[in-house]
Amino acid sequence: MTNWSPPGPAILFCPADRPERYAKAAERADAVIIDLEDAVRAESRDEAREALVNTPIDPNITIVRINSAGTGDHFRDIKALAQTDYRVVMLAKAESAEEVAGVGYQVIALIETPTGAMHADEIAAAPNCIGLMWGAEDLVAAMGGRSSRFTAAEDNTGRYRDVVRQVRAMVRLACATHGRFAIDSVHIEIADTDGLHAEALDAVNLGYEATACIHPSQVEIVRSAYRPTEDEVSWAREILDAAQHNPGGVFRVGNQMIDSPLLGQAEAIMRRAESIGT
Template identity: 30%
Template sequence: MTQTPAPAGVWFVTPAHTPSRFPAAHGCGADVALVDLEDSVPAAAKPQARQDAAAFFTAPAGGSGCVLGIRINSPTTRDGILDLAAIADYPVRPDLVLIPKVDSARDIEIAAGTLDASDYTPYLYALIETPRALEALPSIVRADRIAGVVFGTADYATATGCAQTWEALQHARSALVTSAAAAGILAIDSPFFDLDALETLRHESERAKALGFAGKCCVHPHQLPVVTSVFTPTEEQIADARAIVAAAAEAAGRIVRVDGQMIGPPMVAAARTLLARAAGRTPREVSA
């Protein structure tokens, strides 16, 4: 498997035990479409869901237009071990594997050790959703095979007893973005679970982007246009970034003025990051 840069942007999650929803997920227009074997699947349905999920990765008619992934159960549980073994034998394997309840780099190593092959190295994302994981972030984000981290607000709020509000979870979000940036990997924000509060979803998405998240998860199709509009750079933003990068190149390292603003190295780096993300590359590749 030849890997392209790790995906960011809008993620959509659909349960594995409802295969009738797979075509809608394939065509939803998200950057990443995930089939879920964990929380959205009842315990009794997991064995069948594990088998049904294989069909999610067979080539959709006309192509899916998005990265196809799977959320497994924790690799430290029986279900998670069975998930990994099943995925290794799928006729078409997922591009991306989301690993829940990650508490240490060991969880990434277990998944990589089971799945990696000479022709297959999927993107491995760690779902950070416990206080212990937050404390272990500096080592988790430096696991050899990690491509990014995803924040899980529901489990984190339950574990800490905090409210599931932006203010209560801002410290955890900031820590996650900081650790991910330090390691040069991507951070994706948690889903928003109030399906009818689309304006609140927009506000939370804007805050997440401003904080440094490279994307956000969705759990319902009507959330997708809102999150997509926030995380897709506008033509004006792209044009401004190109102007900054061009002016910096011409100035050969000197401070320059673009549209009345003084532009130094941090602003140039931010412009390059925006252009790189618009082109589907990671921050690590931008600095290389």
């Protein structure tokens, strides 16, 4: 079976206990995460699992976030999944390769605890791990912290604190090492459209394949950040066209010497252009 990969950069969370929103979320975003974990109150999870089974949407654009390994909800989530056609699971609070392997589906491991962060490399190496996502707020809460970002009183940029940025980098490095895709964390300030756009642009430049969204209004902002500019596409096409006539070595295009890293950047730009459209 071919491993699943994000069909586009904007992936929208949808609470599993709101089945009337499933199809709408799938229509608005490139993929949808039906969430059986944080978005659903503990007392509503049985109802959410019933909704998951009884309200099917396209499995090719659907991820199901399940509860962390070793919990009763985790095992009940797996049992409910067996009654659906979904094949891609996001494992909340993943902390080991063994937990990922135990799920038995294609797994996007969610790195959102200190233990998970310290084991991101081995988690990404699990045979059924297809990608990683990371979560800033759960991570900081698990460390006993109060905020993932500098506050206005400290630093008016709203940027991530250093330890959070480190985990973001660790996740991307682990994915690159093992050939997995990486999904960037949600931007929880829905009104901060400029901040989301800047963060998504940074994710693109680090090689992230997608950014998770918590509100439909964030989808087009993320797409616009991941969408290559006309100048980028023109540059990439020129590089790739020239490469066909210069196999196996360094070559010149305009004022640039093109080698393997720049060729890889051109290929990445064209993949994004084909995925999103320009």
